[in-house]
Amino acid sequence: MNVPPTADLPVVVIGAGPVGLAAAANLVDRGIEPLVLEAGPTAGAAVREWAHLLLFSTWSEVTDPAAEKLLAPTGWTKPDAGAYPSGGDWVERYLRPLADVLGERVRTGARVTGVSRVGRDRIVDADRESQPFVVHVTRADGTEEQLLARAVIDASGTWATPGPAGGSGLPALGERAAADRVAYRVPDLKDPAVRARYAGRRTAVIGSGASAFTALAHLADLAKADDGAGTKAVWVLRRGISGATFGGGTADQLPARGALGLAAKAAVDDGHADAVTGFRTEAIARDGDGRLVLVAEDGRRLENVDEVIVLTGFRPDLSFLSEIRLGLDDRLQAPAALAPLIDPNQHSCGTVYPHGHRELAHPEQGIYLVGMKSYGRAPTFLAMTGYEQVRSVAAALAGDLDAADKVELTLPETGVCGGAGLFDTPETDQGGGCCTPAPQLVQLGAPATTATATATATAEDAAEGGCCGS
Incomplete structure (x- = not known):
């Protein structure tokens, strides 16, 4: 494989949902080229599956500032800040236009099946951090390809892996048959x-x-x-x-x-x-x-x-990250530094502390789990949390640690x-x-x-x- 300099490679973003597209917008704002890989046929494919439901957050809480900045030159107008969008509204009035602006940076029908380092499985230490990431992708027509990346932001969410009926965390006997x-x-x-x-x-x-x-x-x-x-x-x-x-x-x-x-x-x-x-x-x-x-x-x-x-x-699908050295909490399957901040035994969604690239980091440098996937099995993730996460991560990848570390977020309190x-x-x-x-x-x-x-x-x-x- 002819491996170009890592600095010349894009940052691969897995998932073209709200947080994945926001990650791409923040990278563009920082002068970093993103490549968004979406398994579904369109951007916002998972949101489209619950298009009939209303969000409990208003428009003011579900659009990302960097995305708004990217959309502004197109004549896009932000919907009424106090109104509640449906999932369908969110897609048609925000996610689809954002994906259109990002253009060829977003590839649909591209399912990520594996992430590793070039020439290094998870065991090998030698020269590991200097190697770019290699991302294996299966296209909708079944063809396979591998892409190189300077960093990977996994915003694939948890929608595809719902929890089972079984009280033990495993499917109940007969659940699949029914x-x-x-x-x-x-x-x-x-x-x-x-x-x-x-x-x-x-x-x-x-x-x-x-x-x-x-x-x-x-x-x-x-x-x-x-x-x-x-x-x-x-x-x-x-x-x-x-x-x-x-x-x-x-x-x-x-x-x-x-x-x-x-x-x-x-x-x-x-x-x-x-x-x-x-x-x-x-x-x-x-x-x-x-x-x-x-x-x-x-x-x-x-x-x-x-x-x-x-x-x-829901729970995260970690199968395609098996060759990456992740540091995950053994209960929540969230990044180890983030887990204590989101543990539902201790926190409501309104008492989650602001967090960014440091809490989302792993032993494998250059990979971040963001959005709902960053919460592992912890519940009550809010879009505004994900937007702040990717703002911090994009700043860190750009080398602006002052901005990356200045994480500020106020979440609505709740007894839920x-x-x-x-x-x-x-x-x-x-x-x-x-x-x-x-x-x-x-x-x-x-x-x-x-x-x-x-x-x-x-x-x-x-x-x-x-x-x-x-």
């Missing part, structure tokens, strides 16, 4: 075919974050519609119900996010959903009529289920992200219990004040995982 009845995304109930799938059916929703709240609210709306008679949700929680179950509510500084929890509570209070607490799924089976049966680790059974929606968070480690705590404040001998269907109090899901968004909170990954 794939025709199991979904891992909030369904688009405006789509007639999808709507028909859930209308009049009993659907188990597994999860306890913003995505689960959204699914419960949407199913409740379907139950109230003329074509939704008989629609019922069963909310499966691995922990018990406490004061933090429904999130920050009116105390959330992102009001739309707080509204999600209130809408989920209203779904339960109004009888459109039942809550089953302390239920960790071990198996998914079929009964004699072909309906599903969820079996808990303690032997309890949840029967007569037609559909299952699993919203238990209570410690994920609390799910074994028995109920004290709203009844229930985590270990009853049969599935416990919990009806919660009087109907809550409904915060209608005009803000039924999930989006960047965990790229659909919900706050605490259930």
